[in-house]
Amino acid sequence: NAGVTQTPKFQVLKTGQSMTLQCAQDMNHNSMYWYRQDPGMGLRLIYYSASEGTTDKGEVPNGYNVSRLNKREFSLRLESAAPSQTSVYFCASTIVHEQYFGPGTRLTVT
């Protein structure tokens, strides 16, 4: 099992560009999550999907959209990137009481 995988690992965008961060899990988990990590602020929830076909906003959803493509895949889209979205983005999936994280995507917006 690869667990939770994320692509790309690194990305540099110019302000106003768009991109999609990809996440996939092979553990047959129902729930999936997107977080951002900023220095000194821990992880903050952007969006989550409790099950295939459903998505809900987390703590910091503005400027992002998500798609739960199927049970395995949960993507995060930045329609018009801003420097404030420079961060490390983590995808996670949950089985019962255990949440597992991907390795992260380091995004810089200039």
Added chain:
Amino acid sequence: GEDVEQSLFLSVREGDSSVINCTYTDSSSTYLYWYKQEPGAGLQLLTYIFSNMDMKQDQRLTVLLNKKDKHLSLRIADTQTGDSAIYFCGVISSGSARQLTFGSGTQLTVLP
């Protein structure tokens, strides 16, 4: 909403015990977690405790929960240089659709 607080830094000598502390605000919190993050990596689940437990031990790790004070701690026995990392406390509150609220992380430095 839930608020989770941790101290930012902790330094210990190799071979000593480390104690990382966390406080939270929501008394309905159901599951409480400790994650480890090494440089450039994602979060690794270390252990978790259910709110009806006071203590959980897993090899060198001991988790203590004081529900009255809303205080969670992680003790690492015989701390090694490989334990140097950022440790995050995470809390799930009842009815939160399994959303984890994290503290800002404690940077543990193990000195030789």
